[in-house]
Amino acid sequence: MSEKKTPWQAALVALFARNWIALFGAVLSAVSALLIGVFVIIGLLQLSDSPYMGIMAFMVLPGVFVFGLLAIPAGALWERYKTARPGAEAPSDRAAGLFPVIDLNSPHTRRMAGIVIVLTVLNLLIISTVSYQGVKFMESVQFCGKVCHTVMEPEYAAYAASPHSRVACVECHIGPGAPWFVRSKLSGLGQVLAVTFDTYEKPIPTPVRNLRPSQDTCEQCHWPEKFTGDRVKVITKFLDDEANTPTKTVLLMHIGGGSASHGGIHSWHINPSIRTTYIAADEQRQEIAHVRVEKADGSVLEFTNTKASTDGHDGEERVMDCIDCHNRPTHIFQTPMQAVDGALASKRIDTALPYIKKLGVEVLTETAEAQRDSDQILERVRAYYEENYPDLYASGRETVESAASVLKALYDRNVFPKMGVTWGTYGNNLGHETSTGCFRCHNDELVTAEGEAIGGDCDVCHTVLAWDEEDPEILDQLQIQ
Numbered sequence: 001m002s003e004k005k006t007p008w009q010a011a012l013v014a015l016f017a018r019n020w021i022a023l024f025g026a027v028l029s030a031v032s033a034l035l036i037g038v039f040v041i042i043g044l045l046q047l048s049d050s051p052y053m054g055i056m057a058f059m060v061l062p063g064v065f066v067f068g069l070l071a072i073p074a075g076a077l078w079e080r081y082k083t084a085r086p087g088a089e090a091p092s093d094r095a096a097g098l099f100p101v102i103d104l105n106s107p108h109t110r111r112m113a114g115i116v117i118v119l120t121v122l123n124l125l126i127i128s129t130v131s132y133q134g135v136k137f138m139e140s141v142q143f144c145g146k147v148c149h150t151v152m153e154p155e156y157a158a159y160a161a162s163p164h165s166r167v168a169c170v171e172c173h174i175g176p177g178a179p180w181f182v183r184s185k186l187s188g189l190g191q192v193l194a195v196t197f198d199t200y201e202k203p204i205p206t207p208v209r210n211l212r213p214s215q216d217t218c219e220q221c222h223w224p225e226k227f228t229g230d231r232v233k234v235i236t237k238f239l240d241d242e243a244n245t246p247t248k249t250v251l252l253m254h255i256g257g258g259s260a261s262h263g264g265i266h267s268w269h270i271n272p273s274i275r276t277t278y279i280a281a282d283e284q285r286q287e288i289a290h291v292r293v294e295k296a297d298g299s300v301l302e303f304t305n306t307k308a309s310t311d312g313h314d315g316e317e318r319v320m321d322c323i324d325c326h327n328r329p330t331h332i333f334q335t336p337m338q339a340v341d342g343a344l345a346s347k348r349i350d351t352a353l354p355y356i357k358k359l360g361v362e363v364l365t366e367t368a369e370a371q372r373d374s375d376q377i378l379e380r381v382r383a384y385y386e387e388n389y390p391d392l393y394a395s396g397r398e399t400v401e402s403a404a405s406v407l408k409a410l411y412d413r414n415v416f417p418k419m420g421v422t423w424g425t426y427g428n429n430l431g432h433e434t435s436t437g438c439f440r441c442h443n444d445e446l447v448t449a450e451g452e453a454i455g456g457d458c459d460v461c462h463t464v465l466a467w468d469e470e471d472p473e474i475l476d477q478l479q480i481q
Contacts, residue, residue: 025071
């Protein structure tokens with residue numbers, strides 16, 4: 001003999017069990033709420049760092065949860081609609097009709113109202129918490145860099161090894177305030193569709209048109225008006241000889257600040273009393289067609305490159321911004337020469353290995369050109385020393401293996417064949433080593449009507465104190481190691 005249901009149990013049965021749609025919605029909401037709780041606990045306990053855990057917990061399951069909640073009243077209304085049709089028999093505990101009769105004098109109605117209020121409060125708590133966590137998840141580095149793994153792998157790898165690796169992606173790409181947050185999410189919808197249907201470009205072009213002005217992002221931390229003055233920069237490179245002979249170039253960088261009276265790079269480019277605008281001849285702003293300089297005294301200088309055509313380009317006049325030169329402050333890609341020199345200078349590769357500089361640059365370049373797997377680098381380095389320096393390979397095999405592993409890591413850090421990213425795909429405009437950089441404007445082709453050029457005199461930006469010297473005397477004088 002079955003137990004008699006309590007009034008509250010009867011009320012729950014009346015709320016959910018009379019219609020399969022309502023019952024299905026209740027089960028769906030309960031299960032999804034339970035799974036959300038499980039995924040949240042897994043995340044809090046750091047049992048998994050998969051980005052898809054966050055997608056399920058804060059994006060997919062909340063949608064299922066809300067769908068289940070909507071199914072409950074839909075099922076109840078459908079059940080009442082059926083009983084309200086002519087000839088349909090209404091349940092004994094209520095009158096037939098499309099909408100329910102609410103009579104709080106009835107104990108049954110009060111119980112039903114109490115259940116609905118409790119469930120509503122609980123559901124609102126779940127939805128608000130998950131929505132907040134969902135917004136936080138969509139602003140996380142994990143979401144930006146790891147969700148679309150193949151697509152974002154090059155940029156994420158560069159970000160993780162950059163000076164800004166502890167700065168969240170949204171702090172630079174979105175910045176503070178709701179308008180740019182909404183704008184970024186609307187833009188993200190198009191990106192999701194492009195990834196879904198595989199219609200995105202490979203390699204992904206640098207988003208120069210979608211970046212927020214540096215005054216709203218970079219300058220939250222950096223103070224461009226502060227006078228910096230001159231700084232010494234030492235560039236260490238290695239020759240292609242057997243000894244991997246190190247050489248040093250010493251530059252006195254005229255960095256400057258926000259006032260032209262001090263001189264220097266920043267003083268000219270970000271002086272608040274000078275307004276510099278330009279028109280690019282290409283989408284990536286690597287070829288400049290026109291430069292206009294408005295000075296505080298009202299005078300104007302205009303420089304035009306007659307060889308640069310803006311046909312097929314919108315010819316937007318843009319105010320010079322920090323990111324026009326610092327176009328890759330975080331997502332920095334190297335050349336094979338830079339990568340190997342850096343590894344040798346930091347002692348990650350032993351300079352005692354004969355011809356390791358020459359060999360390293362060769363294997364990195366040729367592997368990328370042939371679009372081979374990076375494991376080929378390990379085999380080539382081993383084979384080279386085993387064949388040409390068998391005694392060294394026998395006695396110092398660990399050193400060779402370590403160098404080969406570092407070269408493989410350099411390749412994997414800069415070359416991504418699936419995304420069409422190879423050496424030199426993304427140039428850095430800060431300087432003029434991996435792209436035209438400074439010489440986009442500082443050249444003899446941008447001239448005024450009178451024939452005056454902007455010019456590209458090296459001493460404007462830096463003074464050369466030593467150039468590719470093995471033991472520069474200036475470093476001893478300055479007591480720099």
